[in-house]
Amino acid sequence: MTEIEKLTGGRPVAIVGAGLVGAGWAVVYARAGLRVKVFDTNPEITAKAIPLIRSQLVGLHRHGLVQEDPATIVARVSTVDTLAEAVEGVAYVQESVLERVDVKRGLMEQLDALAGPDLIVGSSTSGIPGSAFALGLGLSPRVLIVHPVNPPYLVPVVELVPSPETSQQTLAFADRLMQAVGQTVVHVRKEVEGFVLNRLQAVLLREAWALVEEGVASCEDVDKTVRDGLGWRWSFMGPFETIDLNAPGGVADYAQRLGGLYQRIADSRRHEQPWGQPLIGQVEAERREYLSQADLESRRAWRDERLMAFAAARKHPI
Numbered sequence: 001m002t003e004i005e006k007l008t009g010g011r012p013v014a015i016v017g018a019g020l021v022g023a024g025w026a027v028v029y030a031r032a033g034l035r036v037k038v039f040d041t042n043p044e045i046t047a048k049a050i051p052l053i054r055s056q057l058v059g060l061h062r063h064g065l066v067q068e069d070p071a072t073i074v075a076r077v078s079t080v081d082t083l084a085e086a087v088e089g090v091a092y093v094q095e096s097v098l099e100r101v102d103v104k105r106g107l108m109e110q111l112d113a114l115a116g117p118d119l120i121v122g123s124s125t126s127g128i129p130g131s132a133f134a135l136g137l138g139l140s141p142r143v144l145i146v147h148p149v150n151p152p153y154l155v156p157v158v159e160l161v162p163s164p165e166t167s168q169q170t171l172a173f174a175d176r177l178m179q180a181v182g183q184t185v186v187h188v189r190k191e192v193e194g195f196v197l198n199r200l201q202a203v204l205l206r207e208a209w210a211l212v213e214e215g216v217a218s219c220e221d222v223d224k225t226v227r228d229g230l231g232w233r234w235s236f237m238g239p240f241e242t243i244d245l246n247a248p249g250g251v252a253d254y255a256q257r258l259g260g261l262y263q264r265i266a267d268s269r270r271h272e273q274p275w276g277q278p279l280i281g282q283v284e285a286e287r288r289e290y291l292s293q294a295d296l297e298s299r300r301a302w303r304d305e306r307l308m309a310f311a312a313a314r315k316h317p318i
């Protein structure tokens with residue numbers, strides 16, 4: 001019996017909310033061998049789900065990232081018309097509905113009414129702690145945040161964030177499930193808005209907006225600085241390892257040499273409204289010079305192709 005069969009008892013999983021992230025999750029679970037039921041309240045999104053999942057799998061196959069025939073993997077995925085059908089007989093639900101507390105709470109209450117005694121629910125929320133929508137239900141000990149990066153079948157990290165009511169067994173199940181389907185697990189030990197990934201991203205974005213607002217650099221040059229600079233190392237090591245290697249004596253030596261600079265940079269920033277309307281308009285105009293609104297979709301496909309080539313390269317030691 002495989003690890004996944006042990007965990008799920010051979011039962012399928014369900015995706016609730018089949019937008020960008022839900023469809024990506026379906027790929028993750030189906031390529032790992034699980035049967036996947038997909039439900040969305042919007043019939044147009046439901047109708048597009050299987051073709052989208054198929055095209056993503058074809059891309060992965062072309063890049064050598066899945067060995068199995070894409071048609072065989074897609075055959076494990078089915079769409080259903082009701083939440084009750086989605087939840088029936090599944091071991092795990094990956095909630096991927098809109099990023100709104102009221103929508104997530106409403107769904108948790110519905111799931112609470114439908115769930116069997118051992119159903120576990122992982123929420124894809126980008127930054128809302130479970131305390132805001134998953135407390136006080138019979139289901140609550142079996143709910144936690146399982147936050148992916150988009151698209152989850154190409155970017156492996158997931159953040160696991162328990163609420164104060166999440167049980168240890170639920171956390172252990174999610175940890176094992178994520179490892180079994182090939183994701184990289186990060187444990188967020190305390191509930192905090194934005195978790196770790198989006199808090200790190202928030203700091204970088206806050207400074208990026210400010211540099212453009214102050215005329216220090218164009219938004220294209222800020223992008224170049226990350227794309228052809230910081231991002232090169234960050235694609236295979238994190239910020240702590242980066243600075244550990246950037247001073248002869250390691251991280252403490254780095255802090256001794258450059259701690260003052262970073263403190264002065266931090267002191268120079270008081271961001272009351274880093275994402276103000278005039279600034280958003282300026283950055284929007286500059287971005288549209290490089291990429292028209294109409295080309296956003298094809299550029300997303302380009303990004304996913306680049307990620308697939310990158311993932312194929314990452315399979316080899318650097």
Ligand SMILES: NC(=O)c1ccc[n+]([C@@H]2O[C@H](COP(=O)([O-])OP(=O)(O)OC[C@H]3O[C@@H](n4cnc5c(N)ncnc54)[C@H](O)[C@@H]3O)[C@@H](O)[C@H]2O)c1
Nearest residue numbers: 017019020021040041042045096097098099124125126150
């Ligand atoms: N887009 C990203 O980069 C990203 C990354 C990580 C996590 N997330 C999180 O994943 C979740 C989904 O985001 P998305 O980008 O896929 O959004 P999306 O708008 O593409 O998809 C959300 C889907 O949920 C459906 N929906 C709404 N209410 C529903 C309900 N009660 N039952 C079933 N379906 C319902 C909608 O019809 C829609 O298709 C959000 O919580 C978001 O914060 C997004």
